[in-house]
Amino acid sequence: TPLVELRQVGKVYSLGERSITALQAVSLRIFSGEFVAIWGPSGSGKSTLCNLIGMLDVPSSGTVQILGQDVTMLSDGKRSDIRNKTIGFVFQSFNLIPVLSALENVMLPLQIAKIPTMQAKQLAKERLAEVGLAEHESQRPAKLSGGQQQRVAIARALVANPSLVIADEPTANLDSENAIKVIETMRELSQRNGTTFIFSTHDHRLLERVERQLQMCDGQIIEDRIAEPTESCR
Ligand code: ADP
Numbered sequence: 001t002p003l004v005e006l007r008q009v010g011k012v013y014s015l016g017e018r019s020i021t022a023l024q025a026v027s028l029r030i031f032s033g034e035f036v037a038i039w040g041p042s043g044s045g046k047s048t049l050c051n052l053i054g055m056l057d058v059p060s061s062g063t064v065q066i067l068g069q070d071v072t073m074l075s076d077g078k079r080s081d082i083r084n085k086t087i088g089f090v091f092q093s094f095n096l097i098p099v100l101s102a103l104e105n106v107m108l109p110l111q112i113a114k115i116p117t118m119q120a121k122q123l124a125k126e127r128l129a130e131v132g133l134a135e136h137e138s139q140r141p142a143k144l145s146g147g148q149q150q151r152v153a154i155a156r157a158l159v160a161n162p163s164l165v166i167a168d169e170p171t172a173n174l175d176s177e178n179a180i181k182v183i184e185t186m187r188e189l190s191q192r193n194g195t196t197f198i199f200s201t202h203d204h205r206l207l208e209r210v211e212r213q214l215q216m217c218d219g220q221i222i223e224d225r226i227a228e229p230t231e232s233c234r
């Protein structure tokens, strides 16, 4: 079974009298362990696609299946149950809690899931070590670089062992050196632990070492490939 399967997915936003077609007839399958980039210019539908795969939103047409289950017709409550068990999120602006240390930020999802503190601490330490930040565990986010903050956020997204991590423009607020480091960190985690990562970016320079690239243009996947990117969206 594919981890994610979209069939003929469309998404239309309405803004008063106007409507905007953000996605058109998108079909795709993503299997467990894949490392996938969604690449395309601003406005091409990357965020919308991430939100649909992440069950944060529902399509206007077509179906979204997660591990073989059609999630488009579920109640909001049922959908968030599945989302919490299956998916970790990484955001453009890190979304760390400023008054908590790096370690406490990573522990948070486990504490919400009522995992005992000692165990949560141990698991969070392991994740921080995996993203190369063991020695920064007691620091607050403001003391860390943007790249380090994003790696804390990656550790947090992974701590509850999701099948899938979705990162919508995770490098948009980083310089290119930190951006590459963040992508490399995800790639290593994907290889080591078999976690599936899907990230979006408008920066084709980040695609060099990404095995699968979904290129978007005007709400469609115009190419799904395992190769070098082409230069422009046409
Ligand atoms: P990207 O992530 O590639 O920048 P988006 O998925 O954010 O693309 O946007 C795709 C299109 O849908 C754009 O035209 C955008 O303006 C529009 N759009 C995105 N979100 C909304 C929304 N909540 N309401 C109305 N239009 C939206």
Ligand code: ADP
Binding pocket: 015, 042, 043, 047, 048, 169
């Ligand atoms: P991105 O390019 O990363 O998708 P945007 O700046 O396009 O970011 O969008 C930021 C937020 O605003 C998103 O939640 C998106 O859904 C929403 N949005 C984007 N375009 C529109 C729009 N035309 N009208 C209303 N909301 C929008």
